[in-house]
Amino acid sequence: MDIRGYIERAVRELGAEVPFVELEVPRVAEHGDLSTPVAMVLAGRLRRPPREIAEEMASMLRAESPFERVDVAGPGFINFTFRRGFLYEGLRNLLGDPARCLRRDLGGGQKVQVEFVSANPTGPLHLGHGRGAAVGAALSNLLARAGYEVEREFYINDAGRQVRLLGESIFARYKELLGVACRFPEEGYRGGYVVEIARQLLGEAGDRFRDAGFEGEAAEYFVRFGVGRMLGVMKEDLGGFGVEFDRWQSEKALYDEGLVRRCLDELREKGMLYEREGALWFRATEFGDDKDRVVIKSDGSHTYFASDIAYHWYKIQRGFDELIDVWGADHHGYVPRIKAVIRALGHPEERLSVLLVQIVTLLRGGKPVQMSKRSGEFVTLREVTEEVGADTTKFIFLTRSHDSHLEFDIETAKKESSENPVYYVQYAYARINSIFRKARQQGVEPGGAVDLGCLKEEAEAGLIKKLLFYPLMFEGAVRAREPHRVTFYLQELAGLFHPYYNTHRVLGLDPSLTLARLALCEAVKRVLEEGLSILGVTLPERM
RNA sequence: GCGCCUGUAGCUCAGCAGGACAGAGCAACUGACUUCUAAUCAGUGGGUCGGGGGUUCGAAUCCUCCCAGGCGCGCCA
Incomplete structure (x- = not known):
């Protein structure tokens, strides 16, 4: 259905132009099926x-075939009522090619990267990461169905x-397991999983680090082992949550492959450092941030921001037309500086959008659950999933x-599981x-030559209309980058x-009525x- | 102090690019299972859209001030 097309044509015939023809489904039945x-x-x-x-538009639109009636009401609404035949035709199209009817090419093959979760590999994922995962994955799915790559x-x-x-935390636990005295790092990770990883490391490496200090080869080994294990756990937890990624980008690799250096060189040449x-x-202030930001500290080490600049630089180099970062809202203060980077690199800042996912407050029986990553007391995504x-x-x-x-x-x-909306x-x-x-079982074979005209009930017309309005919702959800509209x-x-x-x-x-209703059920199922x-x-x- | 987010029914939240009389689920109360699954359905009650100004033919939606809550303001990540 392209109701919007009819309306746009009528607008043009008035010699006018409008950026967007708004369509809405009226709350009140007397206002028709669709309204603008x-x-x-x-x-x-x-x-x-x-x-x-x-009135002038209505008289033009009345000639169009989908409409049973075109009325003008209130201060100037144009209300449309569809012909039954139009509904049947729409239903038939939907059944014939669901993907074509339900998806819209709004992206034109543009490449979009959605980066989400990106949790530090220093502890299990918590529920806030789960929210980011759910939103990021749903948004990705949504865009993929809208003609974005x-x-x-x-x-x-x-x-x-x-x-x-x-x-270092694993190192300390490792020593403890070997009965060697070792001070636990001041700001170390105290969760039980650290002990578990230490135990695994002991199984693999034996006691060959018994007398080592946390430096050089030993430090490298413990870090790599810990990160490897944590990544494994996070992948498992995300898998259990039903979220998959196409690509995992290591920050360390950005350094090892010289991308950070090359990116900083480029910025230096442009005079931005x-x-x-x-x-x-x-020089973040030249691009809208309120402070300039350090990329290499006076002790010669890089800040987190340095690799983040390189990361976004690299993303753009990889040819994405649009970047979407899904972040926890506690990082919102970081947005201006990363936007500044995009502009400093010579790109419009709209190329990057940051979707801030607000904080999740975890309750159990109405009482907030205290969480602290340091102490290792928190409810993990895995626990909630289970x-x-x-x-x-x-x-x-x-x-x-x-x-x-x-x-x-x-x-x-x-x-509420029995009355949970998802089950509904x-x-x-x-x-x-x-x-x-x-x-x-009854030997009824759906499909074939179905007479949809048998669907005469009001409830059936209502269902068909709802199905045909799916694209309206879809386009809105894509445009606003709001997957929750799908849920509603x-x-x-x-x-x-x-x-x-x-x-x-x-x-x-x-x-014939049974076949027609089966067809309707099929369409509902598809949607x-x-x-x-x-x-x-x-x-x-x-x- | 500055910045961002939020404030809508008892609770949790929608309200799509400013549009017609403000919605859903839960909770509360009444009813419906010899018939394709009652994780369902039919019905009832429930709101100064935090507050004040402003813009507009029209504001929950935009602007502004105030109030309340959350989160940020490092040569941490």
Whole structure:
């Protein structure tokens, strides 16, 4: 359906132009199936009364085939009511080629990289990482269905102080296991997993580091071993959560392969670095940041920012048209400086967008769960996945806008499991499958020459319209980079299907009616599949 | 002190590029399982959209001030 096209044509015939024809599904049935306020937008531009414009457009649009009625109402809304035949045609198209009907090429093959999670490999993933994972993965899926070529990347902070501290913590535990006295590093990681890694290391390396200090080869070994293990754990946890990446970029590799050096050289040549007080600074203030930033400290070591500059430089070199960084909102202060980098490198800052995912407050039975990474007391993503389930957890994350603070109560998420929204949607899918199983048992073969005209019920028209409006939601979600809109749509669709299921039978009716209803069920199933797969939520054949 | 995010029903949250009478789920209360799965359905009640100004034909949405909560403001990562 291209209702928007008809309206745009009418706008052009008025000799006007509008950046975007807004379409909305009216809340009230009397306002038709679809509505546009475009005449009111045009009123200002054309200096004419909105209702007059609306009337003129309506009379043009009435000639178009999809519409049963085109009415002007209120201050200048144009309300459309579809012909049944238009709905049937749309349903038929949807069944004929679901992917073509449900996906839209909005990206035109542009290359987009979505970087998300990127947690320090110094401890297990916590629930906040899970939110980033759910959002990043869903956004990637969404864009991939919108004609973007998407790469999902995890950036590994395996250089610098934090991983060194991890190695040192493992080192201390290793010595303890060998019964050798060793001071535990002041800011070391005290979680039990560190002891576990030390035990594994002992199994592999034996006691050959018994008398070593934490330096040179020993330090390197402990760090590499620890990072390797932590990465393994994180990959496992993400796998258990149902999130996969296309690529893992090591920060250390950026140094080892000389990318940091080359990038800094380039900035230096452009005059964007300067020395002061023994350190090397980036002129961030010239690109909108409020302070200049150190890239090489006076002790000669690089800041985290140095490799981050190189990382983004490298991303752009790899040919991405757009970069999306999904960050925890606690890093928001970092946005201006990384945007400054993009501009300093000679690119429009829109090339990078940073999606800030707000903090998750973890509750158990209404009480906040204290978390501290240092002490090692925190609830991990793995624990929540096991206790609550990946589908429920993802669905909760994706039922909120990414920038809204989120309270996640483990008890509630579990307790409500039987009435959890995710099951509501999945159950609709399972019920449809059940119908098809039953149909096969009865020897009813779906498909073939179906007379969709048998679908005369209001509930059926409502369902078909909802299906045909999927692209409207989809385009909005892509444009706004908001996967949670998909979640809400799916709940609404399931909310139409369940009552329909309860009041209308599918099987055992007049054969042509049964076939038509099976076709409708098939279409609902396809859309549920499409939507849930964007969210990364599984599709149960039965429940 | 400065900056960013948030404030909508008892609770958790939507509200799509400013549009028509503000929505959903949960919780509460009434009802519906010999019929394709009751993880469902039908119904009832529930709101000064934090507050004040402003822009507009029209504001939960944009601007501004104030209040409340969260998060940031390192030669840490």
